[in-house]
Amino acid sequence: MGEQPIGKLLMKFSLPAVIAMIVNATYNIVDTVFVGRLGYEAIAALTVVWPIQLLSMALSVGIGVGANSLISRLLGAGARREANRAAGQAILLGISSGAVLMLVILIWTDPILRLLGASTEILPLSRAYIRIIIWGGVLVFLPMILNNLVRAQGNPTLPMAIMVISAFSNIALDPILIFGLGPFPAMGVRGAAIATVIARGIVVVTYFIYFIGARLGYRLTFSDFIPAPRIWTRIYAVGAPTVAIQIAPSITFSVANNIAAGFSPVCLPARHRHHSRYFAVDRLQLRCRKIEACQGNHPQSRNYCYLIDNRFHSTISVICTYPCCCVQPRPGIRRDCSQGITH
Structure with missing residues (x-):
């Protein structure tokens, strides 16, 4: 990690993530096609609950x-023992966050769905979908x-292989x-x-098989899962901005749903259908570029703690240069998408 060329390292970490996210975005499109065959109401139901899924993904x-x-x-x-403890705390945070979100959604399902813009016609479908999803919250x-x-x-x-299989x-x-x-x-x-x-x-079962077999470099013990707020603070110090960025689309989508809810029941499902198409395409083009740039945090963090300043700054330079190359095509892609929605 401290000797390989920066470009090669970034490609090593970016390319598998890009492939996995392309496959995942393709799944989102295919899933929308299958659900769309059930009718406009089904599409509208999934669109209403999408902000909840965005929130869970953000966290x-x-x-x-x-x-x-x-x-x-x-x-x-070189603090491998502390690294194991941090991994255990991350898993604990994931399990506890999933459990809390599950309880909140199960207790206040209908009020939350109405707040997100669910109409009387699609509320039963949205409720049926989100309750199953939320039972598998963890x-x-x-x-x-x-x-x-x-x-x-x-x-x-x-991770690429497991995400593709999933x-x-x-x-x-x-x-089926x-x-x-x-x-x-x-x-x-x-x-x-x-x-x-x-x-x-x-995905979860496959990973735990690897974790139990200590094939991933982690050797977790029971003590690693004892709550440690000090480690939570260090995790959220970096993760909190990411959560805020990821939550923003959820808020935008909720506002759009409520605006659409002001139209007649006939217009609402069609409006949701267009939103679903847009976000399926948007995920396909956005996630791949975002994930490719962000995967540089691993070599960047390693080089930072190895105190290899020149490699650390080189990594930062490459990561900052990449988004600039994406700025110019962006308006054209956005303009085409918006024209497709308004027709």
Whole structure:
């Protein structure tokens, strides 16, 4: 990590993440297509609950990014025992955050959905979908955190492989559970939710098999899972800005849903359908560029703690240069998307 060329290191950590996110974004589009065959109401139901999923992703990404940075710095400083403890605390935060969100949503399901813009017509579908998703709340939280824990050990390929397997599992399960193929009954939007939870469960189980076998470089003990607020503070010191950035689209989407709710019930599902199309395409183009630039935090953190100043500054320079290359194409992509929505 302290000797390989900076460009090669960034490509090593960026390319697998880009591939995984492209596959994941493709799954989002395919999932929308399958659910769309159930009608406008089904699309509208999933669009209403999307801010809740964005919130869960924001919290898990924030914990994951904060833990990744902290563990990379600890490993760079040679503090492997502290790195193991930080990994245990990140997993604990993921489990506890998922459990708290699950309780909140289960207790106040209908008020929250109405606040997010659910109309009377689509409230039952939104409720059916989110209650299944939220029962698997811990399974939704942990994959992103575990991905970052593995990347912090210098292994970007395994998270890519597991995310690709999860996405393809979800794509395969969607038509079976949504439309009722073979011995399975047609479950509609419930089937889409169950497929998502199963796919996330595959990720979590696979990672824990690796963790138990100590194949990922971590040797976690029971004491690593005892709450340590000092480590939480260090994780959130880096992860909090990421959470804020990730939550912003959730707020925007909620406002858009409530604006659309002011129209007639006939217009609302169509409006949600256009929102779903836009965000599916937006995730495909945005996530890949964002993840490629952000994966530099691992070599950057290691070199910082190795006190290799020239390599640290070189990494910063490359990371800062990359977004500048994306600024020019951005207006053209945005303009085309907006024209497609307004037609």
